Structures are given as structure tokens and as C-alpha cells.
Amino acid sequence: MVLVGANVAVAKLLAEALPIAMVAFLRCLLATVVLWPLARWMDGAQRVPGPILRNLALQAVFGTALYNAGLLAGLRLTSALEGGLVLATLPAVVAIGGALLLRERLPGRQWAAVALAGGGMAAITVARVAGGSHGSVLGNLLVFCGVLGEATYVLLARRIAGRVPVVTASLWMQVFSALVLAPFALPGIGAITALAEPSLAALLAFHSLTASVICLLLWYAGLKRVPAGMAGIFTVFLPGTAALVAITLLGETFTAVHAAGFALMITSVAVATWPVRATVR
Template sequence: MRAPSLNLALSMTLVGLSVPASKVVVAYVPPLLTAELRFAMVALLLAPLALRGGRGSLPASARDWTSLSLLALFGMVLFNLFLLYGLRATSAVAAGIITSTIPAMTALSAALILRERVSGGSMAAIALAVLGMAALNLRPGGGGGPDDTLAGNALVVGAVVSEALYGVFTRRLGGRVPPLTLTFLANALAAVMMAPGALATSGGFDPALVPGWVWVLFVASGLASGLVAVVLWMRGIAHVPASRAGLFTGLIPAAGVLAAVLFLGEEFTLAHAAGLLCVLLGIVLGTGALRWPGFTGGRSGRGGRAGSRGR
């Protein structure tokens, strides 16, 4: 696997591994306050490094600033809001099935916004990844139930669209703003945007009542998913079309399930194994790491990059 693809894979793996940690943290800290503190922590840590290049390292055009603001709004603020509140109104099974459509939504968004070409081979790889993620979230006895609501499912769909747009806007900015500067600015903007919601939902919260080990877990998971993963993603997507990069989001549920099995003692079923296999095979096919005559999944990148430069 080439370096850009490896960066994307590691990024999404870190995001997936942070899910069990986040479940523990939000049991002690209000969810929106957790997101606000993470955004602020990453921005403060990156500020000295990101700003040392002066104005020359900042976005040079109003179009880039607009893309950056939209990246922070959709990929950080709205994604967290939609997913957190969607899970309050629908089941985890329904939410998992819906979020399995992130690669397809990313490809569609890239085609509409960046005018990237999506070949038949790439669509086949996307379908395989979606199938794998669906299998990963479908368990015996699962399915629709009384906890599923149309409003909750609609909110989770909003999270899917937000994640897809995050991939599109990072692709649009890739190569024109240094990754560390881009990560700093995105987190700083997200912290400003999230502040009203965090303040409104943190009444009565006492940080002294939170165990020390929870704060350690918060810092570690926050840096892994909010700093390292973002930098790796931005480095990778600068060289990979957004439609193909979206396949790597399949590693989020895959890594999350593995972490739940290893650290939370949850059962690993045959359906989970089948889902993981489909997800990984979809990534291999979509990135062109495996080819055979007549399959064009690995060649779609040229058309995608050309399309994005024409915007």
C-alpha cells in the first residue's frame, strides 16, 4: 500500500479506536463539552507550530477560507451534533447501517462538487465496502425495532453527509495549506462554533468529580483522533481522489469493533468477520493495490485528480 493510502488507513483506524474511549469519557463529561475541550486542546497544542510560518502558511484566498470554514462546520461540529443526538432517537443498529453509506456518499459528493470521475470498478469497490460495513453492524436478532425513529435516522443521515463533505473539502484544500496549519485552523474554528452548545449543555458539570484516569484517556484519545488522525488524513487525501479516499472510512467501524472486543469484552461473531473481510477487500480493490484484466478501480484516480484541478 502506497504512503498516501497508508496515511488514510492509519487515520481512520485511529478514529475507530477512539470510539470505545469516547464512550467511557462521555459517561463522565457532557458530550458537547467533550468535543469542545478536544477541539480547544488540539488547537492550543498546534498553535506554535502552525503559526511559525506567519501569514504565508495561511489560506491565500477567500475560496480556501470558505472551504476551511465548511470543513470545520460539517466534518467536526455538525458531524458530532447529528451523530450524538441521532443516537438518542434511534437504535445503534439502525445508525450503524446508515453510517455504512459514508463511502458512497463521499463518492457522490466528490462527483457533484469536485467533478471527480467514478469508474465502474470504483463503484464496485464502494459497494463491497458498504456491504462489509453493513454486515459488520447487523447482528443476529438485530434490525428495526421500537427504538428506531424517522427523526433519529434523519439525524444520522445528516452525520453521513457531514462526513462525506469533510472528505471533499479536505481534498479541495489539499496541498495548498500545510497539514499542521490546516488542522490547527479547523480545530480553532470548530471550537468557536461548538462553544455555544457546549456552554448550554454543561450546566452543573464539576470537573473535580471526574476520575484522573478518565482525563488521561480523554487526552490520549483526543490527540489520537483529533490531531494525529487529522494530519494523516490531510496528508493522504492531498494525493488521493476523495471518491477513493472515502473507502477508508470503512476502517472506522472495523477498528471500533476490534477495540470493543479487545477492551470491552464484546462478542466477535461470524458476521463481524465477514464484514471485516469485505471492508478490507473493498479498500484493496478501490485503491488499486489489487488488479486484474478488465478491472479499472485502480485507474479512476487520474480522472478524479484531473477533474478536481478543473474546479
């Protein structure tokens, strides 16, 4: 989630230089090239059952196509910091989705952690408003559509966690993602000439290898060990890191209220993950 958050600012820079569909398509294509030999080496030849392939295809639609379309389109209209703030709704959406759709029971302290995370993001939002910056309602709505896609991806990933090797699952998701995005990206293939600029090509490589390879591997491995509701708490690092990178890389102002907001987010993770002492009888 830290790496995904850092990619919000990177995605904004890429979306300003390349068509949105092209950014997402090239990201998935590069990830596929990297994951293919890695999957063969780590997992060997795997026969993935049809139902799991369908689940991975749905993850591609929601977690790659919808998330990237909403995020990249929204970031064209709003700032990276504000886009990160909208992503603050992700932990609550994932937690509620896990409870309603996966029938996962969320302890009271996990709901408290979601509230703390939301409070942290609210504090950062107050700081932004007090600073006189103006956001885009449409841009924020588009980013929130991306949030809904990412939350759906989290829940779908939880449904098949442990049933297929991590690298193989990541590979198939990137393959499906590239296929879904290809019809939208290929008509504008001429824009790829912009990648002759070394710095832009480096940004795309970083974006692809972190967001579509390393993050997926970490996420699938983590979901084998924690429920979706707990994983949702850790998504608080996504908007938190997005805000930090926007401040440091893009030069947006950091205030004491921002500091308070980040403190609340870290507290939310501590509340959610603090070990429970067993009762001795």
C-alpha cells in the same frame, strides 16, 4: 480512519459522562493548544487566503460540529457497535459526492469496492439482528446525520488539499470548530469538574489528540495524493474499527458473520487500491 473508528467507543464513554457540546469543545480546544506551536514550528508564519479560511470554517461546521453532535447524541441512544455500522454508509456517500460535486470520475472497480464495503457492513448488521440486539431508530438517524457532516467535510477538504500547509489547515479548522461549539458548551461549564476523574481526563486527552490532531494530519496529507473517491473507500476502516473496539472494549459478541463482513471490507480496499498494470503498445 482506524483511529477515528476507535474513537467511536471512546466518544460513547465520554458522552455518558459529559454534555455532548462540552466533549466536542474541549476536544477542539486541546487540539488547538497542541497544533498552535506545531504549526509555527513546521509551517512558519502563514497568511491563509480568505476563500480557504471560509472553506475551513465550513469544514468546522460540518466535520466537527455536525459530525460530533450527530455521533455523540446518537451514541447516547444506540450501542457503539451499531453506531459504527451506521457509519458504513460513509464510503458510498463520499464516493457519490465526489462524483457529483467535484466531478471526479470513479472507475468501475471503485464502485465495486464501495459495494463490497457495503456488503461487509450489511453482513455485520445481519449478525447483530440475528443476535437479538435492539437498536434505536432515532439514534441511528442521528449518527447518519453525523455521516452526512463527515462526508461534506471530506469533500471540502479535498477542495483545498495542497493549497495550505497541513498543520496550518488543521490548526485553523480546530480554531473555527472551538468558536462554533463555544456558545453551546460554555453554559454547562460546571460539568467540567467530572474531569477530576483521571480515567475520564485520559480518555478526553486520547480522543482529542488522535481524532483532532493525528487523524487530521494524516487525512490532509493523504488527500494531497488521492482523489476524494479513493479516500472514501478507506473510510470503511472507520466503521470496521468502531465495531472491533466495541466488541473488544465493550464486550459485544463477535460471530462468523462479523468475520465475513470484515473480510469483505478488507477486500474492498484491495480492489480500490490495487495497482493498474500499464498497457504496452
